Amino acid sequence: MIILASKSASRRAMLDAAGVEFEAVPAKLDERAVEARIEGCTPGEIAEALSVAKAQAVASEYRGRLVLGSDSLVVCDGQRFDKPTSRDNAAGHLRFFSGKVMELHSAAAIVRDDTCEWSAQSLAQLHVRDLSEVFIEFYLDAEWPEIGYCAGAFRIEAMGPQLFEQIEGDQFTVLGMPLLGVLGALRELGELPS
Structure with missing residues (x-):
């Protein structure tokens, strides 16, 4: 059984639906400190580095176990947006x-011990x-405070689709984790049957 280094409901739901047995142990990590060490990276590289760091933070306490970390970040017009801090911010x-x-950049990493x-x-x-x-107020009346935990201020599994005209990319990326890659890696690591 793997460990998911996240408290994200959508990531837990993806793994559940895919039949992956896991235990959720949220990572305790100063994400801004990690980002400061990798200044100048692309948004995708930042999401990937944060995924690795989250998995490493949990793996250090669960020796020998496979730990899955994941992260998502949003960029629009060259500006990065973190999770909204208040309804007004959203x-x-x-x-x-x-x-x-x-642009929604999602990443994942699987760590065992220090590797x-x-x-x-x-x-x-x-x-x-x-x-x-009018729509923004209607949307926030329905979705706040839940979207306060979501980069981009939306949940695609809730009212989020009402924000968009078109989406390019797979549904798992939009949900916050490149699930097909994760499943392939878990098969290669012997955690899932191939």
């Missing part, structure tokens, strides 16, 4: 995204429709 994100293409056994990143491009102030 509204500001949505106003900025309106009519633009949001990263596998890591990968994926990209989805989400074309945000023009959002009215």
